[in-house]
Amino acid sequence: MPLCSEARIIAKRAGARVLAAMSGGQRLLLLGGGHSQLAVLQALARERPTGWQVTLVTPQPRMLYSGMLPGWMAGHYRLGQCAIDLHRLAVAAGVELRLGAAVALDAEQQRVSLDDGSVIGYERLSLDIGSGIALGPLGALVSGRCDSQQTAPILLPVRPLAGFVSGWRRIVTQAAARPDFALAVLGAGAGGVELAFAARRRLGRSVSLVCGDAGLLPGHAAGVRRRARHWLVRRGVALLSGPALPQGADALRLADGSLLRADALITATGAQPAGWLAQSGLALTESGQVEVDACQRSVSHAAVFAAGDVSQRSDGALASSGVHAVRAGPVLAHNLLASLRDAPLRRWRPRGRSLYLLSTGERHALMSYGRFSLAGGWVWRWKDHIDRAFIARHDPDSDRAA
């Protein structure tokens, strides 16, 4: 395996600060408990590096697994079945857990500010905070109230997931009381498609899926898109051409000029990294993601590692997706711990093709792998098995824990 030779830069750059900190232990800060960070917590549970105080900062004590969220919406899972307990993983790894969210990062001073006003310094930082949703012009819409006085549609971004969960529950309540309730999902990537199918199954009301400029399932093969179209028709989900643009404060106009009536809009319109990263001093890509090398380390600040949707590799080898965030986890964990020991880092090259299993609302799913596609009940059972195994692997008490 080729090596990243610059690992020692960190200790030299941090110099006196590291020495000063040694007496009280150096700090490894894990920011965000996303898909990649799970592997870091598990590696820390195995290795327990001496001389390092490790802190995990996360807004919630559990991580909701997005792969199972459409299944929860559709009624196939309880929410607890889709959650990974970060608190127990942290305890098992000897990691201090701080509930909170970062609001600023100073990469030169090596410190992070939290939403409660506190500041945490670090000698190493592992960033896995995911992303928000890019609303673009949709931000001009006034978000509606969730009661009988409602005029404007409810605007519900799919991220952050905790907010989405409570917003979805309100939509279910409203839709149950109104047979004419109409919902639109904006954004027809893998997430948007699954959300539209799940919403249709759960609500039994009018559901539309509005594509952006790139159309249905961009990046997937023509055969996959054909199958998805077929199942959208069969399930009664209207596929509309966008992009949808706000018309006044409470309506949307589609590409063909027609107006879209909706009581609720779920936006799955693409990832948007946290805005405060722009002032962090870290090298960012054009899209505002932290630029990392093939070792998942910041190209500008060697004390910082990042993986998942918050990051983008300089070599462009990884698109933002849950599959890639999971695959980057073991590399992030290995390199982070190697850097604590001043040991060589490992480069990695992700596989070109990824397997996507997209549920179609019922216990039925579509498979997309390169130019191959399949659909059926057995694909859903396969997905269900993979998803449950993922959750079990991250349960410290499970026999299947990694």
Ligand SMILES: Cc1cc2nc3c(=O)[nH]c(=O)nc-3n(C[C@H](O)[C@H](O)[C@H](O)COP(=O)(O)OP(=O)(O)OC[C@H]3O[C@@H](n4cnc5c(N)ncnc54)[C@H](O)[C@@H]3O)c2cc1C
């Ligand atoms: C409905 C849906 C279905 C999807 N289906 C698929 C699929 O089938 N296949 C696929 O590959 N991808 C899928 N995705 C995309 C996938 O969910 C993301 O790419 C993946 O979650 C990215 O993982 P991550 O670790 O970067 O971030 P996340 O999993 O989002 O984790 C980030 C964590 O950081 C925390 N955090 C956020 N901000 C802060 C802060 N300021 N300070 C501290 N902590 C913070 C969050 O609470 C969260 O726990 C889907 C997404 C959705 C919404």
